[in-house]
Amino acid sequence: MASTASSLPIADAVEALGIARRAARSQTGRREVERFPSRAAVERVVALLAAALYPRRLGGMRGRVEDEDGFVAAKLLAAASDLEHEVVAELRYWEEERPGVRFEPDHASTVVRLLLASLGEVRRLIDGDIDAAFIGDPAAQSVDEILVAYPGVIAMLHHRLAHVLNELGLPIVARLISAIANTATGIDIHPGATIGEAFFIDHGTGVVIGETAIVGDRVRLYQHVTLGARTPPAVAGVGPRERHARHPVVGDDVVIYAGATILGRVVIGNGATIGGNVWLLDDVAAGAVVVQPAASSLSARHATIVRETLAETGR
Numbered sequence: 001m002a003s004t005a006s007s008l009p010i011a012d013a014v015e016a017l018g019i020a021r022r023a024a025r026s027q028t029g030r031r032e033v034e035r036f037p038s039r040a041a042v043e044r045v046v047a048l049l050a051a052a053l054y055p056r057r058l059g060g061m062r063g064r065v066e067d068e069d070g071f072v073a074a075k076l077l078a079a080a081s082d083l084e085h086e087v088v089a090e091l092r093y094w095e096e097e098r099p100g101v102r103f104e105p106d107h108a109s110t111v112v113r114l115l116l117a118s119l120g121e122v123r124r125l126i127d128g129d130i131d132a133a134f135i136g137d138p139a140a141q142s143v144d145e146i147l148v149a150y151p152g153v154i155a156m157l158h159h160r161l162a163h164v165l166n167e168l169g170l171p172i173v174a175r176l177i178s179a180i181a182n183t184a185t186g187i188d189i190h191p192g193a194t195i196g197e198a199f200f201i202d203h204g205t206g207v208v209i210g211e212t213a214i215v216g217d218r219v220r221l222y223q224h225v226t227l228g229a230r231t232p233p234a235v236a237g238v239g240p241r242e243r244h245a246r247h248p249v250v251g252d253d254v255v256i257y258a259g260a261t262i263l264g265r266v267v268i269g270n271g272a273t274i275g276g277n278v279w280l281l282d283d284v285a286a287g288a289v290v291v292q293p294a295a296s297s298l299s300a301r302h303a304t305i306v307r308e309t310l311a312e313t314g315r
Contacts, residue, residue, distance in 0.1 A: 033096050035089040042086055042176040048079035049161060053123050057147050076116060083173075084112050090172045111168050115161075122160045125197060129156045132198040136220055151185035152201030152221075162191035193227075195219075196252070203258075210247035216270070219250055222258040230264045230281070251286065 025032065051059025052075040061071045087108040095101050104110075130153055133146045140146055146153050158181035166174035174191035182188045187204045189195075192211035198218045201207055206224035209215070213227045229246035248262045251270035256262070259277040268274065269286030278290055298306065 031096065033093050036093060037086045037089045037173050037176060039176050039180070041082055042173055043180050045079050045083045045086065046158065046161065046177055046180060048075045048082070049119070050157060051075045052079065053119065053126065053157070054147060057144055076119075080112050080116060083115070084108050086173055087111050087170060090170050093172065111165075111170065114168055115164055118164045122164065125160050126153070126157050128198045129153055129200065132200040132218065132220070133202075136200045137202060151187060151204040152207075155181045155185045155187035155189060155201065155204065155207075156195075156199060157181075159189045159191065159193070159195065162189075163193070163195075166191035193247070212245050212265075213247035214249045216250055216252035216254065218253045220255045222256065222276075224259045225256050226261045226263070228261065228263050 021032075051061075052072045055061040055068050055071050055075075059071065059075060061068065063071075091103045091108060095103065130143050130146050133150055133153055134140050134143050137146075137150075140150075158177050162174040162177035162181075165177070171191070178189055178191050185204055187201060187207045189207075189209045190211040190213075193209045193213045193215070195209070195213075195215045196217035196219065199215060200220045201222075202220065203223040207221055208226045208228055210228050212229075215227070227248045227250065245265045248264070248266050248268060250256070250262075250268045251272065253271045254268050254274070255272075256268075256274040257276040257278075260274045260280065261278070262268070262274070262280045264281055266281065267283045269284055269288065271287045272284045273289045274280065274284070275289070275291030278292055280290065284290055
Protein backbone atom coordinates (compact mmCIF):
# COMPACT_ATOMS: atom_id res chain seq x y z
CA MET A 1 0.00 0.00 0.00
CA ALA A 2 1.37 3.40 -0.98
CA SER A 3 2.36 5.73 1.84
CA THR A 4 0.25 8.80 2.37
CA ALA A 5 1.78 12.22 2.99
CA SER A 6 0.57 12.13 6.58
CA SER A 7 2.29 8.80 7.24
CA LEU A 8 5.71 9.86 5.96
CA PRO A 9 8.27 11.15 8.50
CA ILE A 10 8.78 14.41 6.60
CA ALA A 11 9.00 16.61 9.69
CA ASP A 12 11.61 14.34 11.27
CA ALA A 13 13.69 14.32 8.08
CA VAL A 14 13.48 18.11 7.79
CA GLU A 15 14.61 18.51 11.38
CA ALA A 16 17.52 16.07 10.97
CA LEU A 17 18.69 17.77 7.77
CA GLY A 18 18.51 21.16 9.43
CA ILE A 19 20.69 19.91 12.28
CA ALA A 20 23.19 18.49 9.77
CA ARG A 21 23.32 21.77 7.82
CA ARG A 22 23.88 23.88 10.91
CA ALA A 23 26.57 21.51 12.15
CA ALA A 24 28.40 21.70 8.83
CA ARG A 25 28.26 25.50 8.81
CA SER A 26 29.50 25.75 12.38
CA GLN A 27 32.45 23.46 11.62
CA THR A 28 33.53 25.37 8.51
CA GLY A 29 32.51 28.85 9.63
CA ARG A 30 30.87 29.42 6.27
CA ARG A 31 27.63 31.19 5.51
CA GLU A 32 25.10 29.71 3.13
CA VAL A 33 25.20 31.26 -0.32
CA GLU A 34 22.07 32.83 -1.72
CA ARG A 35 22.51 31.17 -5.13
CA PHE A 36 24.76 28.57 -6.71
CA PRO A 37 25.18 27.67 -10.38
CA SER A 38 22.60 25.12 -11.47
CA ARG A 39 23.76 21.99 -13.24
CA ALA A 40 20.40 21.67 -14.99
CA ALA A 41 20.63 25.26 -16.25
CA VAL A 42 24.21 24.76 -17.43
CA GLU A 43 23.13 21.61 -19.24
CA ARG A 44 20.49 23.64 -21.10
CA VAL A 45 23.11 26.24 -22.01
CA VAL A 46 25.40 23.56 -23.46
CA ALA A 47 22.52 22.12 -25.50
CA LEU A 48 21.74 25.59 -26.90
CA LEU A 49 25.38 26.25 -27.73
CA ALA A 50 25.70 22.83 -29.38
CA ALA A 51 22.64 23.66 -31.48
CA ALA A 52 24.25 26.94 -32.52
CA LEU A 53 27.52 25.20 -33.37
CA TYR A 54 25.82 22.46 -35.43
CA PRO A 55 22.28 23.63 -36.24
CA ARG A 56 21.09 20.57 -38.14
CA ARG A 57 23.09 17.72 -36.58
CA LEU A 58 22.76 18.79 -32.93
CA GLY A 59 20.11 21.50 -33.09
CA GLY A 60 17.47 19.57 -35.02
CA MET A 61 16.95 22.40 -37.50
CA ARG A 62 14.80 21.69 -40.54
CA GLY A 63 14.38 24.04 -43.46
CA ARG A 64 16.33 26.21 -45.86
CA VAL A 65 20.02 27.03 -45.66
CA GLU A 66 19.08 30.72 -45.80
CA ASP A 67 17.31 30.31 -42.45
CA GLU A 68 20.32 28.90 -40.59
CA ASP A 69 21.66 32.24 -39.36
CA GLY A 70 18.31 33.13 -37.82
CA PHE A 71 18.13 29.74 -36.12
CA VAL A 72 21.66 30.15 -34.76
CA ALA A 73 20.93 33.68 -33.54
CA ALA A 74 17.89 32.49 -31.60
CA LYS A 75 19.87 29.70 -29.92
CA LEU A 76 22.71 32.07 -29.02
CA LEU A 77 20.35 34.65 -27.54
CA ALA A 78 18.72 32.00 -25.36
CA ALA A 79 22.10 30.54 -24.35
CA ALA A 80 23.54 33.96 -23.52
CA SER A 81 20.59 34.88 -21.31
CA ASP A 82 20.65 31.59 -19.41
CA LEU A 83 24.43 31.55 -19.10
CA GLU A 84 24.59 35.07 -17.71
CA HIS A 85 22.32 34.02 -14.82
CA GLU A 86 24.67 31.14 -13.97
CA VAL A 87 27.75 33.35 -14.31
CA VAL A 88 26.22 35.87 -11.90
CA ALA A 89 25.53 33.03 -9.45
CA GLU A 90 29.16 31.90 -9.60
CA LEU A 91 30.54 35.43 -9.24
CA ARG A 92 28.34 36.03 -6.18
CA TYR A 93 29.54 32.74 -4.75
CA TRP A 94 33.19 33.76 -5.04
CA GLU A 95 32.45 37.17 -3.52
CA GLU A 96 30.99 35.43 -0.47
CA GLU A 97 33.60 32.68 -0.40
CA ARG A 98 36.65 34.94 -0.67
CA PRO A 99 36.49 38.14 1.38
CA GLY A 100 37.76 41.14 -0.52
CA VAL A 101 36.87 39.76 -3.94
CA ARG A 102 34.49 42.03 -5.83
CA PHE A 103 33.48 41.94 -9.47
CA GLU A 104 32.36 44.84 -11.64
CA PRO A 105 28.61 45.00 -12.36
CA ASP A 106 29.16 44.18 -16.04
CA HIS A 107 31.59 41.31 -15.43
CA ALA A 108 29.05 38.57 -16.15
CA SER A 109 27.93 40.13 -19.43
CA THR A 110 31.58 40.59 -20.45
CA VAL A 111 32.27 36.88 -19.85
CA VAL A 112 29.27 35.93 -21.98
CA ARG A 113 30.38 38.24 -24.81
CA LEU A 114 33.87 36.75 -24.74
CA LEU A 115 32.49 33.22 -24.90
CA LEU A 116 30.30 34.13 -27.87
CA ALA A 117 33.34 35.67 -29.58
CA SER A 118 35.22 32.37 -29.17
CA LEU A 119 32.60 30.12 -30.77
CA GLY A 120 34.00 30.34 -34.30
CA GLU A 121 37.34 29.03 -33.05
CA VAL A 122 35.58 26.42 -30.90
CA ARG A 123 33.74 25.15 -33.99
CA ARG A 124 37.01 24.98 -35.94
CA LEU A 125 38.67 22.94 -33.19
CA ILE A 126 35.76 20.52 -32.90
CA ASP A 127 35.73 20.05 -36.68
CA GLY A 128 39.42 19.15 -36.42
CA ASP A 129 38.66 16.60 -33.69
CA ILE A 130 35.93 15.09 -35.89
CA ASP A 131 38.27 14.85 -38.87
CA ALA A 132 40.92 13.17 -36.72
CA ALA A 133 38.37 10.58 -35.61
CA PHE A 134 37.23 9.95 -39.18
CA ILE A 135 40.81 9.45 -40.35
CA GLY A 136 41.72 7.34 -37.33
CA ASP A 137 38.74 4.98 -37.18
CA PRO A 138 38.08 2.72 -40.19
CA ALA A 139 34.68 1.82 -38.69
CA ALA A 140 33.41 5.41 -39.08
CA GLN A 141 30.96 5.76 -41.95
CA SER A 142 30.69 9.56 -41.95
CA VAL A 143 31.79 12.65 -40.06
CA ASP A 144 28.17 13.22 -39.05
CA GLU A 145 28.04 9.84 -37.34
CA ILE A 146 31.14 10.83 -35.40
CA LEU A 147 29.67 14.14 -34.29
CA VAL A 148 26.43 12.71 -32.94
CA ALA A 149 27.58 9.32 -31.64
CA TYR A 150 31.30 9.18 -30.77
CA PRO A 151 31.91 9.64 -27.01
CA GLY A 152 35.33 11.18 -27.60
CA VAL A 153 33.97 13.94 -29.81
CA ILE A 154 30.99 14.57 -27.53
CA ALA A 155 33.40 14.93 -24.61
CA MET A 156 35.63 17.27 -26.60
CA LEU A 157 32.72 19.49 -27.62
CA HIS A 158 32.00 19.94 -23.93
CA HIS A 159 35.68 20.41 -23.11
CA ARG A 160 36.26 23.06 -25.78
CA LEU A 161 33.44 25.12 -24.23
CA ALA A 162 34.42 24.36 -20.63
CA HIS A 163 38.05 25.30 -21.25
CA VAL A 164 37.07 28.74 -22.54
CA LEU A 165 34.93 29.40 -19.47
CA ASN A 166 37.64 28.10 -17.16
CA GLU A 167 40.12 30.49 -18.75
CA LEU A 168 37.61 33.30 -18.25
CA GLY A 169 37.61 32.63 -14.50
CA LEU A 170 34.51 30.47 -14.05
CA PRO A 171 35.81 27.18 -12.64
CA ILE A 172 32.45 26.04 -11.23
CA VAL A 173 30.40 26.51 -14.41
CA ALA A 174 33.27 24.98 -16.39
CA ARG A 175 33.46 22.03 -14.00
CA LEU A 176 29.73 21.46 -14.32
CA ILE A 177 30.15 21.19 -18.10
CA SER A 178 32.92 18.62 -17.70
CA ALA A 179 30.76 16.69 -15.21
CA ILE A 180 27.89 16.65 -17.72
CA ALA A 181 30.25 15.23 -20.35
CA ASN A 182 31.57 12.65 -17.89
CA THR A 183 28.04 11.47 -17.11
CA ALA A 184 27.25 11.14 -20.82
CA THR A 185 30.50 9.55 -22.01
CA GLY A 186 32.53 8.17 -19.09
CA ILE A 187 35.37 10.52 -20.09
CA ASP A 188 36.70 12.84 -17.38
CA ILE A 189 38.60 15.88 -18.71
CA HIS A 190 39.32 18.69 -16.30
CA PRO A 191 38.39 22.02 -17.91
CA GLY A 192 41.86 23.36 -17.09
CA ALA A 193 43.58 20.80 -19.33
CA THR A 194 45.15 22.30 -22.46
CA ILE A 195 44.46 20.15 -25.52
CA GLY A 196 45.75 20.84 -29.02
CA GLU A 197 44.17 20.39 -32.43
CA ALA A 198 42.91 17.19 -34.09
CA PHE A 199 42.56 15.28 -30.80
CA PHE A 200 40.97 11.82 -30.97
CA ILE A 201 39.82 9.67 -28.05
CA ASP A 202 38.87 6.28 -29.49
CA HIS A 203 36.11 4.46 -27.56
CA GLY A 204 36.85 6.66 -24.55
CA THR A 205 35.34 5.01 -21.48
CA GLY A 206 37.50 5.60 -18.43
CA VAL A 207 39.81 8.24 -19.93
CA VAL A 208 41.03 10.76 -17.31
CA ILE A 209 42.92 13.95 -18.17
CA GLY A 210 43.99 16.12 -15.25
CA GLU A 211 43.87 19.87 -14.72
CA THR A 212 47.43 20.80 -15.66
CA ALA A 213 47.89 18.28 -18.47
CA ILE A 214 49.13 19.68 -21.78
CA VAL A 215 48.35 17.66 -24.91
CA GLY A 216 49.80 18.53 -28.31
CA ASP A 217 48.34 18.32 -31.80
CA ARG A 218 47.17 15.14 -33.55
CA VAL A 219 47.27 13.02 -30.38
CA ARG A 220 45.26 9.80 -30.12
CA LEU A 221 44.16 8.15 -26.87
CA TYR A 222 42.30 4.91 -26.33
CA GLN A 223 39.97 3.86 -23.53
CA HIS A 224 41.06 3.87 -19.87
CA VAL A 225 44.09 6.08 -20.42
CA THR A 226 45.01 8.25 -17.42
CA LEU A 227 47.02 11.45 -17.67
CA GLY A 228 47.10 11.95 -13.94
CA ALA A 229 48.99 13.31 -10.96
CA ARG A 230 50.92 11.38 -8.36
CA THR A 231 49.77 11.36 -4.76
CA PRO A 232 51.64 14.39 -3.38
CA PRO A 233 53.86 14.06 -0.33
CA ALA A 234 52.91 16.02 2.74
CA VAL A 235 54.56 19.41 2.41
CA ALA A 236 54.22 21.78 5.34
CA GLY A 237 52.39 24.94 4.41
CA VAL A 238 51.86 23.92 0.78
CA GLY A 239 48.37 22.92 -0.32
CA PRO A 240 47.39 21.05 -3.47
CA ARG A 241 46.43 24.27 -5.28
CA GLU A 242 49.98 25.56 -4.86
CA ARG A 243 51.50 22.42 -6.39
CA HIS A 244 51.12 23.32 -10.03
CA ALA A 245 52.24 21.37 -13.11
CA ARG A 246 51.12 18.04 -11.66
CA HIS A 247 50.10 16.27 -14.87
CA PRO A 248 51.86 15.00 -18.01
CA VAL A 249 52.91 16.95 -21.08
CA VAL A 250 52.16 14.99 -24.25
CA GLY A 251 53.85 16.09 -27.47
CA ASP A 252 52.47 16.15 -31.00
CA ASP A 253 51.56 12.98 -32.93
CA VAL A 254 51.61 10.73 -29.85
CA VAL A 255 49.53 7.54 -29.59
CA ILE A 256 48.64 6.16 -26.15
CA TYR A 257 46.95 2.76 -26.12
CA ALA A 258 44.27 1.41 -23.81
CA GLY A 259 44.86 1.25 -20.09
CA ALA A 260 48.10 3.24 -20.01
CA THR A 261 48.65 5.24 -16.82
CA ILE A 262 51.00 8.24 -17.02
CA LEU A 263 51.48 10.10 -13.74
CA GLY A 264 53.19 13.33 -12.78
CA ARG A 265 54.87 16.07 -14.81
CA VAL A 266 56.50 13.67 -17.24
CA VAL A 267 57.10 14.69 -20.85
CA ILE A 268 56.13 12.38 -23.72
CA GLY A 269 58.15 13.41 -26.77
CA ASN A 270 56.69 14.06 -30.22
CA GLY A 271 55.74 10.95 -32.16
CA ALA A 272 56.11 8.54 -29.24
CA THR A 273 53.91 5.47 -28.83
CA ILE A 274 52.85 4.23 -25.40
CA GLY A 275 51.60 0.66 -25.33
CA GLY A 276 48.56 -0.71 -23.52
CA ASN A 277 48.53 -1.03 -19.71
CA VAL A 278 51.90 0.68 -19.33
CA TRP A 279 52.61 2.32 -15.95
CA LEU A 280 54.79 5.34 -16.67
CA LEU A 281 56.50 7.77 -14.29
CA ASP A 282 59.44 8.92 -16.44
CA ASP A 283 59.95 11.04 -19.54
CA VAL A 284 59.80 9.37 -22.94
CA ALA A 285 62.02 10.47 -25.83
CA ALA A 286 60.57 11.66 -29.12
CA GLY A 287 59.74 8.75 -31.41
CA ALA A 288 60.20 6.13 -28.70
CA VAL A 289 57.95 3.09 -28.27
CA VAL A 290 57.22 2.01 -24.68
CA VAL A 291 55.56 -1.36 -24.08
CA GLN A 292 55.17 -3.96 -21.37
CA PRO A 293 57.03 -7.27 -21.65
CA ALA A 294 55.25 -9.55 -24.07
CA ALA A 295 52.80 -12.11 -22.68
CA SER A 296 54.17 -15.65 -22.69
CA SER A 297 52.57 -19.05 -23.25
CA LEU A 298 52.91 -21.56 -20.45
CA SER A 299 54.15 -25.06 -21.01
CA ALA A 300 51.51 -27.77 -20.85
CA ARG A 301 52.65 -28.76 -17.35
CA HIS A 302 52.54 -25.23 -15.96
CA ALA A 303 49.22 -24.53 -17.72
CA THR A 304 47.70 -27.57 -15.99
CA ILE A 305 48.94 -26.35 -12.61
CA VAL A 306 47.41 -22.92 -13.15
CA ARG A 307 44.06 -24.38 -14.27
CA GLU A 308 43.92 -26.67 -11.26
CA THR A 309 44.78 -23.82 -8.91
CA LEU A 310 42.07 -21.60 -10.37
CA ALA A 311 39.55 -24.41 -10.13
CA GLU A 312 40.41 -25.03 -6.49
CA THR A 313 39.86 -21.39 -5.52
CA GLY A 314 36.61 -21.16 -7.48
CA ARG A 315 37.89 -18.48 -9.83
